[in-house]
Amino acid sequence: MNIVLFESSERAGPLPREDERAKHILEVLGRKVGEAFDAGIIDGPRGRATVTGVDDVGLSFQFEETDPGLELYPIDLIVGLSRPQTNRKILQEATSIGARSIHFVVTERGEPSYATSKLWTTGEWRRHLVAGAAQAFSTRLPEVRFGESLADALARVGGESGKIALDNYEAPEHLMDADAGDLSIVLAVGSERGWTSPERALLRESGFALAHLGERPLRTETAASVGLGILARRFL
Amino acid sequence: MNIVLFESSERAGPLPREDERAKHILEVLGRKVGEAFDAGIIDGPRGRATVTGVDDVGLSFQFEETDPGLELYPIDLIVGLSRPQTNRKILQEATSIGARSIHFVVTERGEPSYATSKLWTTGEWRRHLVAGAAQAFSTRLPEVRFGESLADALARVGGESGKIALDNYEAPEHLMDADAGDLSIVLAVGSERGWTSPERALLRESGFALAHLGERPLRTETAASVGLGILARRFL
Numbered sequence: 397m398n399i400v401l402f403e404s405s406e407r408a409g410p411l412p413r414e415d416e417r418a419k420h421i422l423e424v425l426g427r428k429v430g431e432a433f434d435a436g437i438i439d440g441p442r443g444r445a446t447v448t449g450v451d452d453v454g455l456s457f458q459f460e461e462t463d464p465g466l467e468l469y470p471i472d473l474i475v476g477l478s479r480p481q482t483n484r485k486i487l488q489e490a491t492s493i494g495a496r497s498i499h500f501v502v503t504e505r506g507e508p509s510y511a512t513s514k515l516w517t518t519g520e521w522r523r524h525l526v527a528g529a530a531q532a533f534s535t536r537l538p539e540v541r542f543g544e545s546l547a548d549a550l551a552r553v554g555g556e557s558g559k560i561a562l563d564n565y566e567a568p569e570h571l572m573d574a575d576a577g578d579l580s581i582v583l584a585v586g587s588e589r590g591w592t593s594p595e596r597a598l599l600r601e602s603g604f605a606l607a608h609l610g611e612r613p614l615r616t617e618t619a620a621s622v623g624l625g626i627l628a629r630r631f632l
Numbered sequence: 633m634n635i636v637l638f639e640s641s642e643r644a645g646p647l648p649r650e651d652e653r654a655k656h657i658l659e660v661l662g663r664k665v666g667e668a669f670d671a672g673i674i675d676g677p678r679g680r681a682t683v684t685g686v687d688d689v690g691l692s693f694q695f696e697e698t699d700p701g702l703e704l705y706p707i708d709l710i711v712g713l714s715r716p717q718t719n720r721k722i723l724q725e726a727t728s729i730g731a732r733s734i735h736f737v738v739t740e741r742g743e744p745s746y747a748t749s750k751l752w753t754t755g756e757w758r759r760h761l762v763a764g765a766a767q768a769f770s771t772r773l774p775e776v777r778f779g780e781s782l783a784d785a786l787a788r789v790g791g792e793s794g795k796i797a798l799d800n801y802e803a804p805e806h807l808m809d810a811d812a813g814d815l816s817i818v819l820a821v822g823s824e825r826g827w828t829s830p831e832r833a834l835l836r837e838s839g840f841a842l843a844h845l846g847e848r849p850l851r852t853e854t855a856a857s858v859g860l861g862i863l864a865r866r867f868l
Contacts, residue, residue: 398849466848489854494846532848572808572865610730610864612702612768613634618725621854622861628846629808 410454436535470580476587491528511543646690672771706816712823727764747779803844
């Protein structure tokens with residue numbers, strides 16, 4: 397946690413003493429009354445917060461804005477719904493890297509049941525976004541959708557963006573060499589066992605170029621992170 | 633698991649029925665007697681194996697070489713020893729991406745106790761290499777060391793290689809723009825909280841250029857994977 401993030405409703409404090417952030421501020425950062433720590437408001441500004449009081453019940457603080465916070469990159473990630481543990485990593489890492497949206501789609505080689513895991517039904521997914529943003533010293537969370545079909549997501553996401561799908565089998569060039577314009581990019585990453593032929597055809601009809609990351613098939617979460625990390629360079 | 637890997641001592645079979653690979657071959661791949669699956673010998677060739685018998689005790693098979701298997705990239709990773717869960721991901725992902733060696737070093741902001749975790753003391757670490765190779769359809773495992781000091785690793789690893797250290801604070805350019813020659817590369821990635829000033833000085837004295845992956849601090853394992861994924865492009 398490189399920055400402690402608050403919901404805007406929490407901005408006036410206090411934090412319950414048992415809240416993980418209170419423990420982090422007091423036990424990991426070792427802050428005492430009168431001392432400050434890096435803080436931010438989710439989807440809002442960054443700043444410094446000063447501890448104004450600590451008791452058994454809570455930690456109070458005063459937050460002062462310093463800057464508007466990092467913007468997200470104009471990169472949308474479409475990724476095959478995977479096992480919950482894989483989805484958790486993707487939520488966190490794609491947020492850290494700075495994608496502006498993540499769309500977990502049902503693919504032919506995925507499991508539709510993955511859309512009903514408690515990651516989604518309990519709202520747990522949002523915690524991974526907050527953790528990913530806090531890691532990256534950022535306040536902004538990507539938009540997230542899950543459970544849509546690949547076809548529906550392709551029809552809805554991206555508009556005039558450059559469009560690239562990672563593929564190990566039919567891609568003519570490396571992602572680093574793929575031309576996707578400099579406006580905004582949609583990156584599509586398949587489920588664990590990759591795209592089927594009909595999915596590849598659908599991607600091509602939807603304007604996606606295929607690109608690879610070398611000849612070694614990577615796990616979905618590794619491919620998503622490496623792919624996003626490469627594309628982010630275009631918007632620095 | 634995109635390829636089932638055997639130690640060379642296991643090449644003649646049979647696999648115990650309870651071995652994870654036997655379960656994978658029978659239950660996930662659904663292979664029956666007479667049917668074949670992709671297989672490889674660790675640090676040896678790839679090929680096809682045909683199931684020749686299954687009973688309550690074991691699965692026997694016959695392996696036939698088809699090709700020598702993928703080579704590893706001439707990339708050495710030096711990375712700060714981290715929590716075991718982070719190290720596990722690095723072992724697996726760096727192997728999948730194709731690094732030829734991984735050196736987990738003690739850094740000023742790491743915890744020396746991380747070198748005594750059961751990940752290392754039980755030999756568990758090697759399982760993650762095998763899993764990473766199997767994911768990447770590869771048979772070759774990187775060399776792994778752990779517990780050395782950063783200074784000792786810098787003195788020992790790399791020789792005439794290009795040398796790049798990831799850094800969020802003083803790096804003048806993105807990793808994708810860094811010049812590291814085309815012979816071989818050492819990539820150094822810090823522990824969770826990055827390099828100290830003395831470590832940065834040591835890296836520079838040891839011939840390392842500093843490079844970044846954008847302005848967002850990433851988790852050690854994310855930075856390692858994105859960094860290796862970017863560098864691998866140079867050797868395709």
